Amino acid sequence: EDKVVQSPLSLVVHEGDTVTLNCSYEVTNFRSLLWYKQEKKAPTFLFMLTSSGIEKKSGRLSSILDKKELFSILNITATQTGDSAVYLCAVGPSRHSGAGSYQLTFGKGTKLSVIP
């Protein structure tokens, strides 16, 4: 059975801190790992990683994938209160669902709280 494990499950930091969120996975047919940010509504796409060792960066957020050790990290530097959210890691496809669509397996998420 495909599995995605995120750690920690929750984290409280002060504004300005740097945080690292972890995601490890076991899937039969790996194609990509995705990070999403979810506040009160729908998940917002952050990154998609397909190759080991290539850092993806967007502002204060960055992420990297290690396909040998089967994990990814999401870094957030100089955290702000607006970074408070649940960060979801998903791996796809756990199976090819036909004609170019791909099923994602989600982790349980890391709840990040940034306090002023």
Place this chain on the structure above:
Amino acid sequence: DTEVTQTPKHLVMGMTNKKSLKCEQHMGHRAMYWYKQKAKKPPELMFVYSYEKLSINESVPSRFSPECPNSSLLNLHLHALQPEDSALYLCASSPTRVLRNEQFFGPGTRLTVL
């Protein structure tokens, strides 16, 4: 247009009602998805449509009936729901090109079944 839209945003229905959730995207994505998300849990896949054909049904009860009338629209018809079906229902779409399968989510419909 780079977003997925969903209507309604909120829905309250009784167990005998029939209602529909709607999802629309104009990004040219040919894969569309319905997810159910309960509080403090990750999204759970319900259905996948590829090129307007149902390709995955994750053992969802028949009181949920999906429909994909064209490449931009996805509906979820609801009938005789139970209170435990109350959840956030998310629609997503993705490109079907190799290595470009990131899914983009709509804002969701918050469903309450009384």
